[in-house]
Amino acid sequence: MHEDEAGLTVAQMSAATGVSAHTLRYYEGAGLIQPVARTAGNQRRYSAADVTWLQFLLRLRDTGMPIVQMREYAQLRAQGPTTIEQRMRMLDAHRAAVQAQIATLRGHETALAAKIATYRRDLAAVSDHDRDHDQDHDRDHDQDRDPGRRQHGRREEGRQHD
Numbered sequence: 001m002h003e004d005e006a007g008l009t010v011a012q013m014s015a016a017t018g019v020s021a022h023t024l025r026y027y028e029g030a031g032l033i034q035p036v037a038r039t040a041g042n043q044r045r046y047s048a049a050d051v052t053w054l055q056f057l058l059r060l061r062d063t064g065m066p067i068v069q070m071r072e073y074a075q076l077r078a079q080g081p082t083t084i085e086q087r088m089r090m091l092d093a094h095r096a097a098v099q100a101q102i103a104t105l106r107g108h109e110t111a112l113a114a115k116i117a118t119y120r121r122d123l124a125a126v127s128d129h130d131r132d133h134d135q136d137h138d139r140d141h142d143q144d145r146d147p148g149r150r151q152h153g154r155r156e157e158g159r160q161h162d
Contacts, residue, residue: 007045017054032074063098
């Protein structure tokens, strides 16, 4: 392998990052990934720095940053250290949006937890009611089967009226 053939192939990069070969090519074409080194046979070879950068892009995507903003950030990054302040402002704004989304999701989670707790109480009440009803039903059913108990119950009722 020649020196320019060192690095990860498209398949290896895909396996390392979980990104399909199609998405890798799309990200390169969209300007999110700088042109990748190529072998003498014109095959892409990704460096460790490419892996790290792609993982960062995936984090931006997973946190809801639109492709347009990701592209803008990538273009600023490609311009070098003179754009650090601009990139920091972009990330600050994106982090604020992520924090707002987290707060909203926490509110939704709290509402879901309250609803689940309500259902658990309802199920416990229904279960207690059913258990009590079943016990009453079993008692009534047992009395119907035992004539001595039924007569005993009638005698008691008769004595109460005397």
